[in-house]
Amino acid sequence: MISNLTTGERRGALLILLVMTLVGLFFAAAGRGDPIAVHGALIMVAAIALAFPIMARLYDPEPPAERFDTYYDDPSKVGIILTFVWAAFAMFVGDWVAWLLVEPTWTTSGAWSSFGRIRPVHTTGVIFGFGGNGLIATSFYVMQRTSRVRLPDQLSPWFVLIGYNLFCVLAVTGYMLGITQSKEYAEPEWYADLWLVIVWVVYFILYMRTLARREEPHIYVANWYYMAFILVVAMLHIVNNLAVPVSFLSAKSFSLFSGVQDALTEWWYGHNAVAFFLTAGFLGMMYYYLPIRAGRPIFSYRMSIISFWGITFMYMWVGSHHLHHTALPQWVQTLGMTFSLVLIVPSWASAANALLTLNGAWHKVRDDATLRFMMIAAVFYGLTTFEGSFMAIRSVNALSHYTDWTVGHVHAGALGWVAMITFGALYASIPWLWKRERMYSPALVEVHFWLALSGTAIYVFALWNAGIIQGLMWRTYTENGNLAYTFLDSVVAMRPYYIARAIGGLLFLLGALAGCLNLYLTIRYAAPATDTASLKPLRDELNDAATLPAE
Amino acid sequence: MMMDFSHETVVWAAKTFGLIYLVIFSMAVVAYAFWPSRQKEFHDASAAILKQEDRPWR
Numbered sequence: 001m002i003s004n005l006t007t008g009e010r011r012g013a014l015l016i017l018l019v020m021t022l023v024g025l026f027f028a029a030a031g032r033g034d035p036i037a038v039h040g041a042l043i044m045v046a047a048i049a050l051a052f053p054i055m056a057r058l059y060d061p062e063p064p065a066e067r068f069d070t071y072y073d074d075p076s077k078v079g080i081i082l083t084f085v086w087a088a089f090a091m092f093v094g095d096w097v098a099w100l101l102v103e104p105t106w107t108t109s110g111a112w113s114s115f116g117r118i119r120p121v122h123t124t125g126v127i128f129g130f131g132g133n134g135l136i137a138t139s140f141y142v143m144q145r146t147s148r149v150r151l152p153d154q155l156s157p158w159f160v161l162i163g164y165n166l167f168c169v170l171a172v173t174g175y176m177l178g179i180t181q182s183k184e185y186a187e188p189e190w191y192a193d194l195w196l197v198i199v200w201v202v203y204f205i206l207y208m209r210t211l212a213r214r215e216e217p218h219i220y221v222a223n224w225y226y227m228a229f230i231l232v233v234a235m236l237h238i239v240n241n242l243a244v245p246v247s248f249l250s251a252k253s254f255s256l257f258s259g260v261q262d263a264l265t266e267w268w269y270g271h272n273a274v275a276f277f278l279t280a281g282f283l284g285m286m287y288y289y290l291p292i293r294a295g296r297p298i299f300s301y302r303m304s305i306i307s308f309w310g311i312t313f314m315y316m317w318v319g320s321h322h323l324h325h326t327a328l329p330q331w332v333q334t335l336g337m338t339f340s341l342v343l344i345v346p347s348w349a350s351a352a353n354a355l356l357t358l359n360g361a362w363h364k365v366r367d368d369a370t371l372r373f374m375m376i377a378a379v380f381y382g383l384t385t386f387e388g389s390f391m392a393i394r395s396v397n398a399l400s401h402y403t404d405w406t407v408g409h410v411h412a413g414a415l416g417w418v419a420m421i422t423f424g425a426l427y428a429s430i431p432w433l434w435k436r437e438r439m440y441s442p443a444l445v446e447v448h449f450w451l452a453l454s455g456t457a458i459y460v461f462a463l464w465n466a467g468i469i470q471g472l473m474w475r476t477y478t479e480n481g482n483l484a485y486t487f488l489d490s491v492v493a494m495r496p497y498y499i500a501r502a503i504g505g506l507l508f509l510l511g512a513l514a515g516c517l518n519l520y521l522t523i524r525y526a527a528p529a530t531d532t533a534s535l536k537p538l539r540d541e542l543n544d545a546a547t548l549p550a551e
Numbered sequence: 552m553m554m555d556f557s558h559e560t561v562v563w564a565a566k567t568f569g570l571i572y573l574v575i576f577s578m579a580v581v582a583y584a585f586w587p588s589r590q591k592e593f594h595d596a597s598a599a600i601l602k603q604e605d606r607p608w609r
Contacts, residue, residue, distance in 0.1 A: 069606055146600055148608040215608040218596040288600060297597040302584040305593075309580040313573070329558070432605070 001074050002057045004067065009155040013054050016159065020047035027191075027249070035177045036191065036251040039170055046166060071144045073433050075157040079137025080426055080433070082165060084516045086133055087419075090125025091509040097122050098502035102495065112176035120180065120187050121172045126414065127185065127277065129168045134422040135281040136161055136203070139226045141429055142288045143207060146223055147214030156206045163199035167192055179251045183266050185273050186240050190253040193241040200234045221304045225284030228312055232276040240269035260327045268319035275315035278413065282377075282421050283311075283350055289425040290354055290374045294364060299356035303349050310346025314339050321392035324401060333394060340392030344385060351382030369442070369449040373424030376453060380416025387412065399475070404494070405467025408460050415456040415508055423448065423515060430522055435529045440521035444514050451511030459504030466497035 002010065020043055027040025097119050099106055107113045140157055144150060151157055171188040174180065180187040188196075207230060211219060243253040257265050291298050298304055320328060320336030355378050358365055365375050387409050391400050400406060427445055431438050439445055473493065476484040583589070 068609065071605070071607060144607070145603070145605075150607045216596070216599060218592050218599075220596050220600055222600075291597070292601060292603070295601065297601060301593040301597040305584045306580055309576075313576065331558070331562070 002054055003060045004063050004074060005154050006062055007058075009153065010054055010058050012155050013158070014051060014058070017047040017051045017054070020044075021051070031249040034250050035174070035179050036249060038177060039174065039179075039191070039251070042170070042173065043166070046169075050162070068150060070150070071141075072151040072154055072157070073141065073144075074154075075161050076137045076141045076429070077433050079133050079140070079161050080430060081519065082161075083130055083133040083137060083422070083426065084512070084519050086125055086129030086168070087512045088509075088516050090122055090129050091505070091512050093118055093125060094122040095502060095505040095509050098498070098505045101498045102502055111178065117175050117178070120175045123185060124168065124171045124175070124187065126419075127273075128171065129165075131278065131282075131418055131422065132164060132168070133161075134426065135226075135229065135277075135285070136164060138285050138289075138425050138429065139207070139230075139281070141433070142222050142226065142284065143210045146216065146220040146288065147210055148216055149210060149213045152206070152209040152213060156202050160199055160203045160206060163195070163202070167196045167199060170195070174251070181241075181243065181253060181255065183240065183255070183269075185270055186237070186266070189251050190241070190243050190245045191251070193237065193243075197234070197238060200230065200237065204230050204234060220288070221298075221301065221308065222284040222288040224305075224308050225280045225287065228308070229276050229281035229284065232272060232280070232312075236269045236272050236276070240265055263323055263326070264320060264328060264332070267322040271319040271322060272315055274413070275311065275318075278418050279315075280311065282418055285425045286350075286354055286374065286377065286421050289421075289428050290371075290378070291357055293368070293371045293374060293424070293428050294358055294361040296357055296361055299353050299359070303353050307346040307349040307353065310349070311343070314343040314346065318343060318392065321397070324394045324397040337392050337394055340389050344389045347385035347389075348382055351378050351385070354378035354381075369445040370424055370427040370439075372449055373420050373427065373452075376449075377417050377420035377424060380412055380420065380456070384409065384413040384417055399471040400467060403467035403470040403474075404463045404497070405471065408463025408467055411463065412456070412460045415452070415459060419508075419512075420452065420456075423452065423512075426515075426519075430519060431526070431529065434523055434526070436522055436526040437529050438526070439518055440526040441518055444518040444521075448511040448514045448518070451507045451514065455504045455507030455509075455511060457504070458507065459501050462497045462500035462504060466494050466501070469493055469497075 005013065024040045024042070024044030024047060028037050028044055029040070031037040031040055096106075097115065100115055100118075104115075107115075107118075111117070140151065167188070170192040174188060174192065179189050181189055186193075207223075207227060211223065211227075242256040244256065245253040255262055287298060287304060317339035318336050320332045321340050322336075324333050324337070326333075355375070358371075358375060361371075365371050390396055391405070391409060400409075427439060430436070470490050470493075473485040473490040474483075474487075478484050
């Protein structure tokens with residue numbers, strides 16, 4: 001893998017690692033007494049550990065010129081492995097947190113394992129670790145195929161992938177050390193945020209350079225979604241994390257915003273993280289992998305364009321629906337609510353576009369669990385976007401806000417949509433990337449699918465019930481006008497639902513572990529593809545692909 | 552003072568320029584998507600991803 005880098009790229013990598021080692025050393029030494037020193041040491045050790053294998057191969061011969069006849073897939077392969085590693089880790093932590101709500105004593109006495117610290121480990125681990133690696137790995141894959149051009153260089157994709165994972169590790173270890181800026185989904189402190197900005201700018205430039213060199217005249221719509229994901233996440237991340245550190249040798253910083261402005265900025269960021277991290281990027285995945293796996297072009301390319309601009313422009317305004325019935329001015333709440341409702345149009349257009357693409361390929365959905373993952377993802381995408389618009393209505397929100405309905409809604413999206421489309425895309429990519437006939441065990445993919453679907457259903461139904469009961473208990477009055485239930489009554493009433501949700505989460509985790517096992521078996525033992533046999537079912541379909549179904 | 556600025560200005564912008572901007576933007580997107588001469592390009596693009604030679608064009 002390292003021998004595939006040119007000598008110049010190997011030197012460049014060493015130079016970057018040297019700078020990182022020095023920066024790490026500086027924080028480790030000068031930041032003594034502050035948690036930032038731990039992170040300095042971590043950066044230093046990681047950089048040195050990466051430098052050894054490169055130094056060992058520094059004088060290997062230059063890679064052959066034939067490399068230009070192939071796509072550069074090494075970073076995608078490592079990215080897919082990392083996606084599964086993060087899935088196993090972060091979903092395990094998630095289920096642990098879920099069981100803590102059933103039995104609060106099931107943890108250690110260490111501060112690192114308290115609920116408030118491991119919950120963000122779960123959310124960051126699944127969103128950024130699992131989701132982000134899935135997006136980076138598939139985006140490298142998709143941008144090369146749709147542009148029919150190799151990545152412009154071999155160093156920057158590694159910088160993006162490894163740099164991004166370093167950010168994720170700094171984030172989750174930071175929470176366990178007690179480092180947080182207390183902004184939901186933006187917990188990492190200023191130095192980790194600055195590092196992510198550097199990584200993200202390199203990612204953006206890499207994508208632009210690949211597109212600029214493309215051989216296809218038209219930029220396929222999946223790339224638009226990936227680009228929106230990269231560009232908007234950069235913007236959100238920078239604005240929401242504007243902060244002043246206490247000192248350059250302290251992990252602690254103070255946000256530039258305060259009070260209601262802070263809340264609005266945070267939820268402008270927070271909901272657009274849902275929109276552009278958890279939606280736009282994964283729609284890019286869907287618009288590439290679903291047509292290919294089904295062997296049919298997207299139902300309506302025009303509809304995909306209109307949905308793209310609809311999603312891009314509407315989502316920007318909806319963040320304030322997280323702050324209904326708060327100190328936020330009423331008209332800002334109404335603005336968020338209105339745009340949330342309009343948003344259902346492009347959202348359902350995308351979900352319908354995906355499902356209509358499957359018309360004529362439903363027999364494949366029946367037989368192929370990989371395609372079924374993508375189909376179920378589209379169903380949950382439609383379901384969750386409808387639910388989200390509904391919950392954004394201020395009077396509905398009066399019932400749902402602060403209850404577990406919100407948590408159920410998020411998981412319908414995260415488990416049903418994000419994770420399902422990711423697993424579908426990964427099961428499609430793995431045989432192609434490792435040049436295998438197919439996944440080692442199609443039966444294990446089936447097992448994963450049914451565990452994931454049943455886990456999601458149990459989880460979501462449990463929390464719908466839980467949330468509505470909570471909401472009703474909190475607003476039930478006696479004849480005398482007193483509240484009928486104490487808050488603690490509503491907590492006690494949650495117990496059966498919390499047990500069910502933890503079991504649902506456990507099933508989902510077991511499915512992900514089955515996926516990890518299948519990935520290992522496929523890389524290690526699966527029969528190599530003869531010629532490009534893994535693409536054969538696709539080839540047979542090409543004759544059908546002459547016309548777009550929508551026309 | 553600050554409050555007046557944010558509320559009045561935003562309402563004015565939303566009711567004038569903002570409204571027109573969103574309507575024009577929507578029309579531009581629909582026109583782009585339905586422009587007759589682009590249909591072949593879209594059609595080719597959506598069919599092209601299915602042709603997986605799995606090596607770059609050079």
